[in-house]
Amino acid sequence: MTVILVTGSAGLIGSESVRFFCDKGYTVVGIDNNMRETFFGKGASTEWNRDRLLEKYGEKYIHHSIDIRDQEAVSNLFNTYNKDISLIIHTAAQPSHDWAASDPHTDFTVNANGTLVLLENTRNICPDAVFIFCSTNKVYGDSPNYLPLIEQEFRWEIDENHQYNQGIDESMSIDQCKHSLFGVSKVAADLLVQEYGRYFGIKTASFRGGCLTGPSHSGAELHGFLSYLMKCTMLGKPYKIYGYKGKQVRDNIHSYDLVNAFDHFYQNPRVAEVYNIGGSRFSNCSMLEAILHCEAITDKKLHWVYEETNRIGDHIWWISDIQKFKNHYPEWNLTYGIKEILKEIYTQNVSRWV
Template sequence: MTAAASSGRHCSVLITGGAGFVGVNLAAHLLANGERVRVLDSLVRAGSERNIEWLRRSHPQQVDFVEADVRSPQAVAAAMNGIEHVVHLAAQVAVTSSLVDPAFDFDVNAFGTMNVLEAARRATHAPSLIFTSTNKVYGGLDDLRVRSEGRRYMPTGPRVRSHGIDESRSLDFHSPYGCSKGAAEQYVLDYSRSFGLRTAVFRMSCIYGPHQHGNEDQGWVAHMLRAALAGEPITIYGDGKQVRDVLFVDDLVNALSRARRDIDRLSGRAFNIGGGPANTVSLLELIEQLEQLLARRVELSFASWRVGDQRYYVSDTSRFQTATGWLPRTTVAEGVEALYEWLTSSELHPAQRRPAAMRVQELGASG
């Protein structure tokens, strides 16, 4: 459906980048609760066509799909017609790609966000807006002192060790990707100050879950699991001890829903969103989990550290928790198992699947 054709159909929520894995999970949640959703997506990312096909099969009467690019002001303005709330997910999402083509990265992330903001500002009834930024706005965290503890790095300072990185951390945009997302989020916040739009920013950590078609540049949990299932070698950049807090997509969808509900109170603020200290994993620890899940070894190779790769990043999400009551509910083990189940049911040849009896036995043993 074209942007022009969509303008005559009432939808309450616009999701830019809605055929991506976060967008399609959010859309499915909203549609299941009886809302009408408009999805704007250019379908350039691998897997996005499969995601939107699944969504349209599941909710054929409720989803309004607009194939367009956020770099088109006309397409974005048309898609904004009649919208009450925007979740702006459309982005160039990989640090490595931003280093190859910084101009394209800026065009999508910064200019595309400006198009969304301007369309919202000029709308007859300005919608509220949530923008998904990144922890990369805090830079490489080179001043954060860490030490090696077994198969992971841990901070030496007790405050960060127990709570993670909070929003008082100075911004230090690192890599073209960090710059473009950082610039975009600052515009989102300023449009609240300067123009009165109801906007909020999520500085997100590592999100994972079903419908994620990850690669080694972005979506690393899904990439590693998919490669392990296929028996392909996995490349670790650095030593594998780098730690991230991971957040299952259902918990992110819940956070986005709460932010929409409370947008009048949250407007003009940025929030760190991730799994927090209770849901952390190093790359080596994730490999160990995958080996236990598959009951076999995973082939690894190691390469040099990549630009902007933090030794340790864990979100302190207490600001958002205090404001909304939100807490992640899905453990790392539960989330990885759910992602495994989706991958094996939707993508893999039956010969690659783990026998159901083995899964039941392992789940029983872990309980």
């Protein structure tokens, strides 16, 4: 039996991973104790997604409600499946840089210590397994904000002659900048994943994502940009924009496209790789542009207010250069653009939200 182990398995990327690999015939073991509800409140609970997976996949999906920081529980789980574990997809995290400042200890122990627990068990119990980590572009801190940006009507853009015009690649430094405490905890985890590759020879990869999105996101005010924006538009709830005139730009990658990239890496793994991954120039938008898309799809007007102060460490402009990953895995491609993503979020959640 080949086992795929997924942490954060009821979340956006975790649940997409469960579906993807169960549909391929694998047995998937999930770890998720619904800490997203602890972080962001009842509306961000992932229980609905967990129940949907259990109902659909039956014996193919085995769920464990344990904390990734619990060394004994995690070791018992790894020992249960032992060398049958062929792939670990680590998506569990505290994902908000705003929330991290309110409880730095929990943020760091979940993101950094939890990753260490998983890596140690991989090294000691199933060292031949592939280890994929959901990192973040926040490891680059606020360095992108010092790029030569130009203000346009609805967005900020980078100078067309700049080396990062097609997106920011892995050459950008992660040093000498402000990260937010969330960014620091993810940097620690990211470096651990790289080091377990280089030092112990484990097949690891850190995927530094921009905005990860899709219809299975339990969006909340502090995390889950497109999902929460669409929810507010549909329900007539007020939405708050923080700084940069609402022209801040994000690239957005659909959860399926990201997990499909994971699978390409799994099929032909490398050691201690780092990839910037996101929607690139193929799928990106500013906050104002996203609002216009949501209003057009729902035929409703969003009630939004503007807060002059931006979030600490927030990016003004981020588009990922994904060429390194495409060079390594040329058969992989993005399939969802920003409009297709938002339409799917709307159609698959209208019965649940309205």
